[in-house]
Amino acid sequence: MKFGKDSLRQLVKILVQVVNFMPLSKCELCSSQPLREVAISRWINDPSDVERLTIEICAKHYQRLNKSGTKGVKQRGYYYRIGFWS
Numbered sequence: 001m002k003f004g005k006d007s008l009r010q011l012v013k014i015l016v017q018v019v020n021f022m023p024l025s026k027c028e029l030c031s032s033q034p035l036r037e038v039a040i041s042r043w044i045n046d047p048s049d050v051e052r053l054t055i056e057i058c059a060k061h062y063q064r065l066n067k068s069g070t071k072g073v074k075q076r077g078y079y080y081r082i083g084f085w086s
């Protein structure tokens, strides 16, 4: 199959449509664009009773979590800290 200019243009059009349909990922703690996926521990009251999960997180929140260390950062009723260790 040979691609002429027109079929290329058609292909680009289709690709743009596909990209527009894909849900934009967001930071788990706000609506910013996420920087990376991180493994975190999350708890409500008891830091020894944690839930371990991976979330997408923005640069700002990544820094905030990094700084807070094991104390964690409180956000939307949960405490978050980086890593699965206790």
Ligand SMILES: [Zn+2]
Pocket (backbone or CB within 6 Å): 027, 028, 029, 030, 031, 032, 057, 058, 059, 060, 061
């Ligand atoms: Zn964020």
